[in-house]
Amino acid sequence: xxxxxxxxxxxxxxxxxxxxxxxxxxxxxxxxxxxxxxxxxxxxxxxxxxxxxxxxxxxxxxxxxxxxxxxxxxxxxxxxxxxxxxxxxxxxxxxxxxxxxxxxxxxxxxxxxxxxxxxxxxxxxxxxxxxxxxxxxxxxxxxxxxxxxxxxxxxxxxxxxxxxxxxxxxxxxxxxxxxxxxxxxxxxxxxxxxxxxxxxxxxxxxxxxxxxxxxxxxxxxxxxxxxxxxxxxxxxxxxxxxxxxxxxxxxxxxxxxxxxxxxxxxxxxxxxxxxxxxxxxxxxxxxxxxxxxxxxxxxxxxxxxxxxxxxxxxxxxxxxxxxxxxxxxxxxxxxxxxxxxxxxxxxxxxxxxxxxxxxxxxxxxxxxxxxxxxxxxxxxxxxxxxxxxxxxxxxxxxxxxxxxxxxxxxxxxxxxxxxxxxxxxxxxxxxxxxxxxxxxxxxxxxxxxxxxxxxxxxxxxxxxxxxxxxxxxxxxxxxxxxxxxxxxxxxxxxxxxxxxxxxxxxxxxxxxxxxxxxxxxxxxxxxxxxxxxxxxxxxxxxxxxxxxxxxxxxxxxxxxxxxxxxxxxxxxxxxxxxxxxxxxxxxxxxxxxxxxxxxxxxxxxxxxxxxxxxxxxxxxxxxxxxxxxxxxxxxxxxxxxxxxxxxxxxxxxxxxxxxxxxxxxxxxxxxxxxxxxxxxxxxxxxxxxx
Amino acid sequence: xxxxxxxxxxxxxxxxxxxxxxxxxxxxxxxxxxxxxxxxxxxxxxxxxxxxxxxxxxxxxxxxxxxxxxxxxxxxxx
Numbered sequence: 001x002x003x004x005x006x007x008x009x010x011x012x013x014x015x016x017x018x019x020x021x022x023x024x025x026x027x028x029x030x031x032x033x034x035x036x037x038x039x040x041x042x043x044x045x046x047x048x049x050x051x052x053x054x055x056x057x058x059x060x061x062x063x064x065x066x067x068x069x070x071x072x073x074x075x076x077x078x079x080x081x082x083x084x085x086x087x088x089x090x091x092x093x094x095x096x097x098x099x100x101x102x103x104x105x106x107x108x109x110x111x112x113x114x115x116x117x118x119x120x121x122x123x124x125x126x127x128x129x130x131x132x133x134x135x136x137x138x139x140x141x142x143x144x145x146x147x148x149x150x151x152x153x154x155x156x157x158x159x160x161x162x163x164x165x166x167x168x169x170x171x172x173x174x175x176x177x178x179x180x181x182x183x184x185x186x187x188x189x190x191x192x193x194x195x196x197x198x199x200x201x202x203x204x205x206x207x208x209x210x211x212x213x214x215x216x217x218x219x220x221x222x223x224x225x226x227x228x229x230x231x232x233x234x235x236x237x238x239x240x241x242x243x244x245x246x247x248x249x250x251x252x253x254x255x256x257x258x259x260x261x262x263x264x265x266x267x268x269x270x271x272x273x274x275x276x277x278x279x280x281x282x283x284x285x286x287x288x289x290x291x292x293x294x295x296x297x298x299x300x301x302x303x304x305x306x307x308x309x310x311x312x313x314x315x316x317x318x319x320x321x322x323x324x325x326x327x328x329x330x331x332x333x334x335x336x337x338x339x340x341x342x343x344x345x346x347x348x349x350x351x352x353x354x355x356x357x358x359x360x361x362x363x364x365x366x367x368x369x370x371x372x373x374x375x376x377x378x379x380x381x382x383x384x385x386x387x388x389x390x391x392x393x394x395x396x397x398x399x400x401x402x403x404x405x406x407x408x409x410x411x412x413x414x415x416x417x418x419x420x421x422x423x424x425x426x427x428x429x430x431x432x433x434x435x436x437x438x439x440x441x442x443x444x445x446x447x448x449x450x451x452x453x454x455x456x457x458x459x460x461x462x463x464x465x466x467x468x469x470x471x472x473x474x475x476x477x478x479x480x481x482x483x484x485x486x487x488x489x490x491x492x493x494x495x496x497x498x499x500x501x502x503x504x505x506x507x508x509x510x511x512x513x514x515x516x517x518x519x520x521x522x523x524x525x526x527x528x529x530x531x532x533x534x535x536x537x538x539x540x541x542x543x544x545x546x547x548x549x550x551x552x553x554x555x556x557x558x559x560x561x562x563x564x565x566x567x568x569x570x571x572x573x574x575x576x577x578x579x580x581x582x583x584x585x586x587x588x589x590x591x592x593x594x595x596x597x598x599x600x601x602x603x604x605x606x607x608x609x610x611x612x613x614x615x616x617x618x619x620x621x622x623x624x625x626x627x628x629x630x631x632x633x634x635x636x637x638x639x640x641x642x643x644x645x646x647x648x649x650x651x652x653x654x655x656x657x658x659x660x661x662x663x664x665x666x667x668x669x670x671x672x673x674x675x676x677x678x679x680x681x682x683x684x685x686x687x688x689x690x
Numbered sequence: 691x692x693x694x695x696x697x698x699x700x701x702x703x704x705x706x707x708x709x710x711x712x713x714x715x716x717x718x719x720x721x722x723x724x725x726x727x728x729x730x731x732x733x734x735x736x737x738x739x740x741x742x743x744x745x746x747x748x749x750x751x752x753x754x755x756x757x758x759x760x761x762x763x764x765x766x767x768x
Contacts, residue, residue: 075739077732078755083722090719095766216752218721272760273753277724280760284723345766353727481766491761 010050017043024114027309034380035302037113041121041376045369048125053365056130060565060573061137063358068680070144070352080144080352082686085359088350093367094284095345096132097291099178099478100335100550101371103441105379106448107543108332109390110320112310113383115329117376123330123337124372127580131554132342133364134561134577139347140354141676147347151560153675154567159658163556166651168496169644170341170549171489172520176527177546178478178485179264180538183256183528184440185471189432190249191236193256195468196475197249198232199279200263206278222281229282233468237431253532260482261525268486268517276483283477290449290473294377297452307383307390312415319395320439321540322602323594330587331547336375338584340553342368343560355686381448388418389426389435393444396537397437398623407436431464439537446470482524489520530637535624536602541641544595551588552648555581559659566666567674588652592645605645609638725759726752 020040024032057063074080083091108116139145142153148167152160186193202225210221239245251259267275316324321332335341346364354360382390391414392400392407400410404420411418427435430450435443450466458465491507493516498505504512531538558581565574598604601611612635615622625631666673718728729748736745746754 075735077735078727079758081727081731081735083727084715084718087715087719087722090716091722094723098766215749216726218724218726219717273756276760277756281724285720288720288723349725353722484760484766487760 010047013043013046017047024309029308031304031306033302033304034298034384037117037305037376037380038299041117041373044121044125045373048129049365049369052125053129053133053361056133056365056576057358057361060570060576061134063137063360065356065358066682067141067357068677068682069140069354069357069686071354072683072686073143073680074352079349082355083353085355085362088353088355088359089363089367090288091353092345092350092363093370094288095348095350096339096342096367097287097371097374098335098481099181099442099474100339100341101375102378102445102474103181103543104333104335104547105375106382106441106444107320107394107539108329109307109379109382110311110318110394111314111325111329112308113305113379114309115314115325116333116379119329119333120337120372120375120379123333124368127554127558127584128336128338128342128372129365129368130576130580131338131340131557131561132346132368133360134564135343135346135557136351136354136360136364137357138561138564139351140357140360143677144352145347147343147557147560150347151556154560154563155655155658155662159655162651162654164492165496166549166552166556166648167344168489168492169647170546170553171485171492172523173527173542173546173549173644174341175264175482175485175489175524176531177539177542178481179257179260179524179528180531180542181440181442182475182478183253183260183532184438184537184539185442185446185475186251186256187253188250188434189471190246191240191431191464191468192471192475193249193251194236194239195229195232195472196479198235199229199282199472199476199479200275202228202232203275203279203282206281207274210278211273218281221278222285225278225282226286229286229472233465233472236468237464240431254529257525257529257532260528261521263479264482264486264525265517265521267483268490268521269514276480276487279476279480279483283473283480286473287477290470291374291377293453294381294449295373297449297456298377298380301452301455303380303384303452303455305380305383306385307387311387319391319399321543322600323544323591323598327587327590327594328544330583331544331551331591333375334547334550334554336372336378338551338554338580340550340555340557343553343557356682378445378448381452382444383448384451385444385448386418386422388412388416389422389447390444391416392418392423393435393438393447394441395437396439396535396540398535398537400437402436404436429460429463430467432467437537439539441539442471442474445474486517486520486524489523490516493519526640533624540602544591545641545644548588548592548595548645548648551584551591552652555585555588555652556655558584559655563659563662563666564674566663567672569666569672571667585652585656589649592649595645596642605638605642609635609642612638726755 017040020036020043023036024040071080071082075082105116105120138150142150148160148164151163186196206221206225210217214220239249314325316322321328350363388411391411400407404423407423408418408420423435426447427433430447446467449470450463453466454460454463490513494504494507494512504516506512527542531542534541558577561577562574562581565577594603596605599607601608612622612631616628616631621627621631625634729751732751733745736743
């Protein structure tokens, strides 16, 4: 009887999901409420979790509830702690969810909400969640070791080093693109710049408080920090209204770039308790709170989606980023659908705390579904903005000009209704001088969030507050990532360089640390600067590079998963990781190839370099360059970017070769050859506890 | 609000025990998000398994965890 009710329940859910999709598909040009998107996606997630993840858990990976886990084997109460699965879910989700799932879908909205939504759903169910789950499983069965170690032991020493090398470049590109988002959001915005700058003294105060005044009182110090943050948003408005003060905080993109580079260097050599840790508390808790708030807002307000399901830009002529739907949609939305970076988290702290192997399904697959939902909400937030305003905010100045009139003219020609008043009114509502060409996704998300949240609390009067709250929330966790990422990159670099110069390996040496930090900061700073001065907005260049590198890592992780499945003699089920691996590799390699060789200078780096070279030959100077020297710099940047895309292709292809070799060896072997930690029984009390 | 039954099991009244457990887990999860696992678990572990070893105070424990979280590992995603 219970079984019957259960089946009936799932059937009802499937019907509800299908109905919601029907409503979305049959809209006939009418705008629909966001609640239908929420219902449709949640039904898909529930069905995928109930059936597909169960299939993977019981048939493909065969999770074993009686098997020893690293948490029990190495239990030390610190790194290795058997942890309740709901507690660990929160930890894992907070570690994987960042700016990525919020920005990608916003950029993808230029093609309409439908392509992004379909890829987010299909991608997470068949690729992203599968990757996170499988890597978590593989690491848990191998004492919780890291991705690099796993590749070394399962595929070989050389592919392990190649993967580490690739990861370092992902870090650089990731940090550059994150920093670029902050620069784009804060440029010429005294209110935003003031509130973000205020987080530094607030964090320093919190650091001293949690170290010396009330040691370890995380909750208390975070609450104090939160109140100070809210005060800084309120104060920011007064700063903006006082010309003398506003001048101090009105900075150009280039000024902000240099400040960020300096900040990144200093912050990553300061002791962690002083700045990084307290900033981490604020950004983590604010992130979780804001995501929850946004979810509640989207569900209760159910804002109307004004963006059409498809726009004409599916043909690749869009102003926000260039390139066709295939392959570029699939690298523009990485986080939320499938993100290679997660394989580092799934082989990081989480496997060391899993109490029972069977929890890997809930934590690995489940947390990724949740991240996908965050991405869906970002897509919803972007789609609730008037399309005309969306394009005014996200198109580079080189295409729509810098005034409301020129933007209106350009965007009206694309067939979207917009007036100069709409654009200036939006800027006025959110308390900014202008919203034109505020690319990078953060300001768009902030406008969308401000509309949804002000509908729920405070009305129009609170819109400027919510806008700056959203900007602060994004800038805060991006700056934490810049700081922590520079630190992590420095250690990676010291490790890599240590192979050639042994003195560089010493992490306690001040000289070696400073040199490695400087190289890291210079690395991402270079890409950041070239992005900031790019007339096409920088996002056009850097976001695809980031997407390609992130999906390259996903390809590497899925190749590892496939090799392990063959080594476990689960050949029959290997399609579970082969299908997403092939798709991710096809998208990544095609996108990288087009970024290098496409004849359109808006897409191909080499074509862009040729355009500038021809101009030099004719003695012309093309914007943004103001001299022949700067023209040569642009050409040089193009070659750097093309080389980087080629490097990512090479890394992925070599990993494919190593993976294929491993699979063939595994198939030739009679016995399973996976290098798991030998079976041990989990302590009885561990399997009994709820 | 809860009562202990004869067998030592705790039974909730009006589900309040569940709410308390849930709230405790939310707090544990929030702390773990910033890299600090449950201190009482650590103390219990040291008492059970290593009674001869010194146990860190909460302050020492907190500092040790802080250094471990930011010691160059990749602890967060994009």
